[in-house]
Amino acid sequence: MDGKPVNPFYAQVYEIVGQVPRGKVVSYGQIARALGRPRSSREVGRAMRICPEGLPWQRVVMADGSVTGGGYAELRRMFLEEEGVPFLPDGRVDMSACRWDGC
DNA sequence: GGACTGACCAACC
DNA sequence: AGGTTGGCCAGTC
16 A cells, blocks of 8 residues: 555655764754654654654754653663764764764 | 643743 | 643553
């Protein structure tokens, strides 16, 4: 069957996340907007929840730089630190410096 | 089979 | 200045 991909939205989410260079992060809303769904950021979060293997979902954080993900939040933060992502003393990612501009 | 929730963000008041 | 609602859509009960 289908080789028909699931809603392009999900596929795009995985693609974008996979295109994020090491040491950079993206926000849910940023991806949602890039896909033409400025208010479907929840869908992005849902794509993360299914957690496909091989996807650096840890690079996906909130627009505020806060890191979430159920009980994996701290785990994600640790991975990001290992990748070289600077963290603020607030426990948040420095979006100002690591926000992936798509470039 | 239907209804609710949910790793959120942005706009509105 | 802050708080609340709206909106997308599929996975879960």
